[in-house]
Amino acid sequence: xxxxxxxxxxxxxxxxxxxxxxxxxxxxxxxxxxxxxxxxxxxxxxxxxxxxxxxxxxxxxxxxxxxxxxxxxxxxxxxxxxxxxxxxxxxxxxxxxxxxxxxxxxxxxxxxxxxxxxxxxxxxxxxxxxxxxxxxxxxxxxxxxxxxxxxxxxxxxxxxxxxxxxxxxxxxxxxxxxxxxxxxxxxxxxxxxxxxxxxxxxxxxxxxxxxxxxxxxxxxxxxxxxxxxxxxxxxxxxxxxxxxxxx
Amino acid sequence: xxxxxxxxxxxxxxxxxxxxxxxxxxxxxxxxxxxxxxxxxxxxxxxxxxxxxxxxxxxxxxxxxxxxxxxxxxxxxxxxxxxxxxxxxxxxxxxxxxxxxxxxxxxxxxxxxxxxxxxxxxxxxxxxxxxxxxxxxxxxxxxxxxxxxxxxxxxxxxxxxxxxxxxxxxxxxxxxxxxxxxxxxxxxxxxxxxxxxxxxxxxxxxxxxxxxxxxxxxxxxxxxxxxxxxxxxxxxxxxxxxxxxxxxxxxxxxxxxxxxxxxxxxxxxxxxxxxxxxxxxxxxxxxxxx
Numbered sequence: 001x002x003x004x005x006x007x008x009x010x011x012x013x014x015x016x017x018x019x020x021x022x023x024x025x026x027x028x029x030x031x032x033x034x035x036x037x038x039x040x041x042x043x044x045x046x047x048x049x050x051x052x053x054x055x056x057x058x059x060x061x062x063x064x065x066x067x068x069x070x071x072x073x074x075x076x077x078x079x080x081x082x083x084x085x086x087x088x089x090x091x092x093x094x095x096x097x098x099x100x101x102x103x104x105x106x107x108x109x110x111x112x113x114x115x116x117x118x119x120x121x122x123x124x125x126x127x128x129x130x131x132x133x134x135x136x137x138x139x140x141x142x143x144x145x146x147x148x149x150x151x152x153x154x155x156x157x158x159x160x161x162x163x164x165x166x167x168x169x170x171x172x173x174x175x176x177x178x179x180x181x182x183x184x185x186x187x188x189x190x191x192x193x194x195x196x197x198x199x200x201x202x203x204x205x206x207x208x209x210x211x212x213x214x215x216x217x218x219x220x221x222x223x224x225x226x227x228x229x230x231x232x233x234x235x236x237x238x239x240x241x242x243x244x245x246x247x
Numbered sequence: 248x249x250x251x252x253x254x255x256x257x258x259x260x261x262x263x264x265x266x267x268x269x270x271x272x273x274x275x276x277x278x279x280x281x282x283x284x285x286x287x288x289x290x291x292x293x294x295x296x297x298x299x300x301x302x303x304x305x306x307x308x309x310x311x312x313x314x315x316x317x318x319x320x321x322x323x324x325x326x327x328x329x330x331x332x333x334x335x336x337x338x339x340x341x342x343x344x345x346x347x348x349x350x351x352x353x354x355x356x357x358x359x360x361x362x363x364x365x366x367x368x369x370x371x372x373x374x375x376x377x378x379x380x381x382x383x384x385x386x387x388x389x390x391x392x393x394x395x396x397x398x399x400x401x402x403x404x405x406x407x408x409x410x411x412x413x414x415x416x417x418x419x420x421x422x423x424x425x426x427x428x429x430x431x432x433x434x435x436x437x438x439x440x441x442x443x444x445x446x447x448x449x450x451x452x453x454x455x456x457x458x459x460x461x462x463x464x465x466x467x468x469x470x471x472x473x474x475x476x477x478x479x480x481x482x483x484x485x486x487x488x489x490x491x492x493x494x495x496x497x498x499x500x501x502x503x504x505x506x507x508x509x510x511x512x513x514x515x516x517x518x519x520x521x522x523x524x525x526x527x528x529x530x531x532x533x534x535x536x537x
Binding site: 017094112143195198 | 299301302303305306316320321323324325326328329330331332333335336337339340361377381383384385386387388390441442443444449450451453454457458460461485488489492493494497500
């Protein structure tokens with residue numbers, strides 16, 4: 001069965017919310033492992049895992065160093081070097097927080113790496129979300145790879161004209177200007193052309209639209225979405241009602 | 248910001264009132280969340296995993312940002328709307344390559360500030376919030392900072408409207424002040440949602456304050472007050488360099504720039520919407536904002 005984009009969005013979002021609300025270490029680890037496992041099933045692991053590592057490794061190291069070494073509230077000192085004290089409370093706080101964040105990040109990335117963006121945009125606009133949001137989303141996701149290539153080309157062109165990045169602030173500012181101005185100029189210019197093209201095709205006119213892309217939405221999945229949203233709301237309400245439960 | 252459309256029916260007063268209401272609700276949600284978090288922080292963060300505060304920070308700031316987007320997005324002219332993806336790409340790509348060629352700063356708001364200067368505070372706020380939402384497709388950790396990004400875009404647009412970018416020496420000062428406000432608003436997100444900062448360098452500064460016995464929120468707020476004003480001062484200055492390096496024709500393309508005389512050297516009468524400069528292509532429509 002193919003998942004409707006909004007169903008997978010609801011699943012990822014409510015998983016992230018429930019894991020955060022539960023603040024339970026075994027659940028966080030299980031959700032993280034589940035997301036990694038599903039990424040292999042969906043065949044997106046080779047793209048998703050490096051991207052997730054780029055986000056989570058610096059964050060995790062930063063939290064471990066911060067709370068592992070400096071946690072003034074901690075009482076059980078395991079080791080001490082000068083002002084730095086390794087406390088078991090600090091380490092526990094860091095590990096719990098890293099697990100919780102990793103679970104939420106992996107669940108959301110599993111959604112964003114496995115969803116078909118055209119399907120998501122079509123599904124959103126058929127739900128009455130303004131087409132403008134869909135345009136910004138789809139246009140950005142397609143622009144990013146194209147622009148990375150263009151940045152390299154501009155750099156090569158300027159280097160062939162003698163651009164050499166030397167040490168020192170002044171040189172670097174000049175190098176930045178030489179590369180950024182052509183990039184921004186070309187992007188702003190293209191955006192102007194795109195605006196005229198969109199305007200000519202009635203982009204900002206209101207009224208009913210016909211979509212060429214139909215995304216099937218079986219009633220079962222609508223029910224699942226409702227249950228997921230209610231579960232997320234219930235988790236938030238339970239956590240706010242009992243702020244220290246499970247702590 | 249936009250001249251009225253010649254072909255489409257004008258916006259009804261009721262719709263405009265609803266949008267204004269949404270804008271106010273969005274701003275209230277963000278301000279209320281911030282005040283609640285700051286007032287209630289000490290017991291929560293050390294008493295446990297702090298997830299109630301994380302949920303309040305996440306939902307309050309996200310709801311505020313989404314309300315702002317819903318209020319502002321339909322009112323933006325298409326010429327501004329097409330710039331938002333460009334701004335986001337600039338935030339990502341330019342931020343990365345500045346990081347590799349210029350200075351060890353995390354300059355992730357260049358696109359947002361650029362749009363705010365060219366198209367105004369509303370466009371800046373929408374760009375900031377949308378940037379965080381779309382960027383979260385690659386990096387979900389930026390999602391909770393949507394409200395802070397919207398605030399920076401809005402403040403940059405207000406600075407531009409009041410002529411800060413006409414006097415170059417004021418630009419870094421405005422960036423510095425924006426950074427102070429943005430940093431203070433973003434600090435509770437870093438403290439309660441992440442329990443720290445995402446970078447190792449900023450984490451080291453937080454560690455230094457923690458070693459002096461500060462609470463987590465105090466340490467992160469102090470770190471933000473060190474990093475963010477410098478960062479935003481540099482971003483504002485770079486954007487001013489970029490905007491003045493753009494050809495006059497491109498700069499005059501934007502109604503906000505013309506109407507509020509945002510930039511020096513544009514001898515356009517305030518209130519005149521279409522005033523092509525001598526180097527403009529004949530016959531090219533300058534007011535693409537209709």
